[in-house]
Amino acid sequence: MPILSVKELTKRFKGLVAVSNVSFDVEQGEILGLIGPNGAGKTTLFHSICGFHRPEEGAIFFKGEAITGLNPEQICKRGIARTFQIVQPFGNLTVLENVMVGAFNHTNQAHAAREEALRQLELVGLSNKVHMNMTDLTFAEQKKVEMARALATQPELLFLDEVMSGLNPTEVSEMIELIRAIRERGTTIVFIEHLMAAVMSLSDRVIVMHHGKKIADGQPEEVTQDETVIEAYLGGVL
Amino acid sequence: MKRPYVIIGLVWLLLALAPLVASDYVLHIGILVLMYAYLSQCWNIMSGYTGQFSFGHAAFFGTGAYASSVLLTKYGVSPWIGMWVGAVAAMLIGLFIGFLSFRFRLKGAYFALATLAVAEILRQIIQNSEFFNKTMGILIPLDPNPLMYQFESRIPYYYVIFIMATLLTLLVYKVSKSKLGFNMVAIRENEDAARSLGVDAYRTKMIAIGLSSALTALGGTFYAQYLLLIEPPLAFASNVSISILLPSIIGGAGTVLGPVIGAFVITPLGEITNVLFSSTPGVQFIVYGAILVLVILFLPEGIVGWVLKRMRLRRVQKGPETEQTTGKREKYAHLKR
Amino acid sequence: MGLLMQSLVDGILIGGIYGLIGIGLTLIFGVMKIINFAQGALMMLGMYVTYWLFTLLGMNPYLSLPFSAIALFLLGALIQRGVMERVLDAPEHNQLLVTMGLMLILENAALVLFSPDFRTVKVESLSGVLALGNIHFEKTKVIAFAFALLLTFFLYWFLQNTYLGKAIRAVAIDRDGAALSGIQVRRVNMITFGIGAALAAVAGTLITPFLYITPTVGEVFILKAFVVVVLGGLGNFFGALVGGLIIGVSESLTSVYVPGNYKELATFLIFILVLLFRPTGLFGRKER
Numbered sequence: 001m002p003i004l005s006v007k008e009l010t011k012r013f014k015g016l017v018a019v020s021n022v023s024f025d026v027e028q029g030e031i032l033g034l035i036g037p038n039g040a041g042k043t044t045l046f047h048s049i050c051g052f053h054r055p056e057e058g059a060i061f062f063k064g065e066a067i068t069g070l071n072p073e074q075i076c077k078r079g080i081a082r083t084f085q086i087v088q089p090f091g092n093l094t095v096l097e098n099v100m101v102g103a104f105n106h107t108n109q110a111h112a113a114r115e116e117a118l119r120q121l122e123l124v125g126l127s128n129k130v131h132m133n134m135t136d137l138t139f140a141e142q143k144k145v146e147m148a149r150a151l152a153t154q155p156e157l158l159f160l161d162e163v164m165s166g167l168n169p170t171e172v173s174e175m176i177e178l179i180r181a182i183r184e185r186g187t188t189i190v191f192i193e194h195l196m197a198a199v200m201s202l203s204d205r206v207i208v209m210h211h212g213k214k215i216a217d218g219q220p221e222e223v224t225q226d227e228t229v230i231e232a233y234l235g236g237v238l
Numbered sequence: 239m240k241r242p243y244v245i246i247g248l249v250w251l252l253l254a255l256a257p258l259v260a261s262d263y264v265l266h267i268g269i270l271v272l273m274y275a276y277l278s279q280c281w282n283i284m285s286g287y288t289g290q291f292s293f294g295h296a297a298f299f300g301t302g303a304y305a306s307s308v309l310l311t312k313y314g315v316s317p318w319i320g321m322w323v324g325a326v327a328a329m330l331i332g333l334f335i336g337f338l339s340f341r342f343r344l345k346g347a348y349f350a351l352a353t354l355a356v357a358e359i360l361r362q363i364i365q366n367s368e369f370f371n372k373t374m375g376i377l378i379p380l381d382p383n384p385l386m387y388q389f390e391s392r393i394p395y396y397y398v399i400f401i402m403a404t405l406l407t408l409l410v411y412k413v414s415k416s417k418l419g420f421n422m423v424a425i426r427e428n429e430d431a432a433r434s435l436g437v438d439a440y441r442t443k444m445i446a447i448g449l450s451s452a453l454t455a456l457g458g459t460f461y462a463q464y465l466l467l468i469e470p471p472l473a474f475a476s477n478v479s480i481s482i483l484l485p486s487i488i489g490g491a492g493t494v495l496g497p498v499i500g501a502f503v504i505t506p507l508g509e510i511t512n513v514l515f516s517s518t519p520g521v522q523f524i525v526y527g528a529i530l531v532l533v534i535l536f537l538p539e540g541i542v543g544w545v546l547k548r549m550r551l552r553r554v555q556k557g558p559e560t561e562q563t564t565g566k567r568e569k570y571a572h573l574k575r
Numbered sequence: 576m577g578l579l580m581q582s583l584v585d586g587i588l589i590g591g592i593y594g595l596i597g598i599g600l601t602l603i604f605g606v607m608k609i610i611n612f613a614q615g616a617l618m619m620l621g622m623y624v625t626y627w628l629f630t631l632l633g634m635n636p637y638l639s640l641p642f643s644a645i646a647l648f649l650l651g652a653l654i655q656r657g658v659m660e661r662v663l664d665a666p667e668h669n670q671l672l673v674t675m676g677l678m679l680i681l682e683n684a685a686l687v688l689f690s691p692d693f694r695t696v697k698v699e700s701l702s703g704v705l706a707l708g709n710i711h712f713e714k715t716k717v718i719a720f721a722f723a724l725l726l727t728f729f730l731y732w733f734l735q736n737t738y739l740g741k742a743i744r745a746v747a748i749d750r751d752g753a754a755l756s757g758i759q760v761r762r763v764n765m766i767t768f769g770i771g772a773a774l775a776a777v778a779g780t781l782i783t784p785f786l787y788i789t790p791t792v793g794e795v796f797i798l799k800a801f802v803v804v805v806l807g808g809l810g811n812f813f814g815a816l817v818g819g820l821i822i823g824v825s826e827s828l829t830s831v832y833v834p835g836n837y838k839e840l841a842t843f844l845i846f847i848l849v850l851l852f853r854p855t856g857l858f859g860r861k862e863r
Contacts, residue, residue: 051433073433088431092423101420101437520790523679524687534676
């Protein structure tokens with residue numbers, strides 16, 4: 001059974017159809033890439049699955065159970081976590097405190113949360129910055145904190161929204177390694193990305209969206225050769 | 239790092255022993271300081287930590303004061319019991335506001351204005367009600383009896399509010415380090431992100447509002463019993479709401495000691511102004527207004543917030559010793575000669 | 576029936592004044608996104624300008640209009656430049672606290688300088704009523720309403736047709752865009768706050784012939800002004816006017832038909848209902 005099953009999901013905003021009849025499955029342990037031109041509805045799709053939007057039509061199943069229309073905290077408790085396209089830090093808190101908020105998802109004890117937070121921060125390579133303020137970090141570091149924070153909730157499924165945007169090549173390689181490491185630990189990953197190199201390198205499978213619809217679903221090499229996909233990108237280089 | 243705790247402990251001890259040496263007037267000021275420290279700390283729970291800014295805390299304060307006073311003067315119920323009735327009443331009002339805000343998505347300025355409106359509505363209702371003695375308020379008969387929350391000298395009053403303030407501050411300290419505290423702050427900082435991490439925003443906000451409102455009401459009862467009088471402007475006016483939030487703003491909203499330090503700064507100042515200018519009422523609030531504006535403009539994080547920021551900056555500037563910096567230092571050490 | 580009509584008329588007449596104060600508030604909010612708690616205090620100061628000109632120089636209150644308007648315009652611009660400009664990008668609650676602090680300062684300064692005594696401005700030649708059938712129109716209230724209406728339309732014309740007016744609207748729509756188009760945003764902010772204050776002053780002056788003057792009179796009006804503005808939609812010009820009329824009428828009807836002093840309560844209940852069911856107001860846009 002796929003870990004996530006999205007069936008005919010539709011999300012409308014007063015006449016604008018942002019997501020139109022999208023269906024796909026996510027297998028446990030895979031890394032699924034979600035690509036498409038700007039405005040294709042990718043982030044809206046994330047929001048609809050993760051509880052920030054209520055879809056007008058369609059159903060979502062996580063590990064066999066319906067999660068359509070649940071609110072964000074309930075979705076997190078079930079084992080789904082996410083990061084945001086624009087980093088959403090807890091600005092006045094330190095790095096460690098940020099991650100602890102996520103860690104508290106599975107414990108009531110502050111010291112246990114602290115240990116879990118330190119573990120996640122070590123995974124993303126920020127152990128030497130745990131007491132710094134979010135505002136003192138580089139952009140890439142802030143993204144890593146957000147990932148550590150999401151990971152601290154011990155998700156089975158992780159949604160990443162353009163984690164690579166704004167990163168330099170070194171940081172991108174680091175991030176690719178990190179994502180692989182996260183999958184090695186057993187977390188299924190769905191990620192939105194514009195950086196094609198990363199998509200090709202990481203994805204087991206790729207889904208393409210355009211104007212709210214799914215227009216392709218398959219192996220990275222197939223998808224990138226698909227005519228409709230190429231057209232959707234208006235002749236841009238894939 | 240233990241030094242701040244030692245200092246705080248010493249100050250607390252001094253405050254505990256103060257009644258033994260203080261004059262009656264100083265004791266009176268001390269009582270007011272502790273009372274506003276207490277009330278502001280209550281406000282701090284909901285507005286400072288959880289970010290739900292209330293401009294109408296007088297609503298809870300006045301409810302507590304009126305509830306216990308009415309029960310006492312009309313039914314002979316001891317305020318020690320009456321104050322809990324007030325606390326429950328205030329909590330229900332608070333939870334109601336919280337529920338409405340959630341249901342109708344009131345945030346930020348709209349929420350603050352709503353709390354202001356509620357305080358005003360209560361004032362209007364009380365002022366129009368025979369049962370609550372309309373604008374004349376309730377006079378509590380002079381009859382010192384510890385069982386009826388009335389004491390002959392100021393000293394017992396001092397210890398009552400001292401204990402209340404101590405316990406509340408300890409509670410806030412514990413909460414700030416706990417899961418609930420982290421959730422509250424996360425909501426304040428970024429509610430959407432918090433929810434995506436599993437934080438039940440609605441429940442947390444309701445807990446904060448409930449605690450804040452109930453505890454504020456207990457302070458209202460204290461005030462009524464100390465003054466032996468409660469009337470609509472003393473209970474529900476916007477001046478009261480401002481006096482409650484000001485210490486936290488000055489000392490640092492969202493910090494444990496902010497409200498306390500703020501109360502120590504502003505309350506004596508208010509009293510001194512009152513005494514110096516007793517013939518011209520109003521100077522006190524000119525001062526309050528000026529301080530409010532100045533603090534927001536130049537010290538928006540409050541005294542404690544500013545201190546914490548400086549401490550953190552110093553730690554960042556020193557920076558962690560990494561391989562690179564250590565190596566460089568060693569490499570060029572010979573040049574220092 | 577006659578009572579109902581009279582009550583409606585009274586409500587509409589005072590509603591125009593509420594609308595005027597509300598327009599000042601909504602203008603400031605539209606341009607600077609700040610809710611000005613001090614608006615009522617500014618109105619109160621305008622009233623005192625009129626009072627002192629009347630008492631010391633025997634000036635007719637309506638003649639004092641330009642004086643109170645200009646005085647408060649300058650004060651408003653000063654406040655904006657000195658204080659508000661610094662909190663334009665601060666968190667919302669800090670902005671509220673600042674204007675609240677300003678309100679405290681202005682109100683209590685008046686309390687200290689002018690004492691809490693109630694003062695009045697009585698103009699013999701203007702007292703009395705006009706009668707239309709069995710409905711009485713108090714002359715002073717009619718003048719106040721007429722002037723408020725005139726000023727509202729003039730302001731609308733100003734915002735639509737003059738360069739400054741368009742600049743103000745531009746900043747209200749998009750501050751950065753306006754700046755990039757060469758508009759001096761800081762100056763616009765100053766002028767807008769000044770205009771807002773002047774509108775409050777004019778409203779105050781217009782009421783002096785029929786309402787007592789005291790330092791805390793602003794408090795009553797500021798809360799009503801909020802309700803008016805939220806009811807009409809924050810930032811919506813005509814919404815404020817309509818909101819003012821609605822509040823004026825509801826107050827009037829309540830004070831006639833409901834025993835006790837509940838007219839303010841009615842206003843607040845409307846406030847809560849609007850906040851709950853239509854926080855963007857009757858005419859407001861979705862932006863919050």
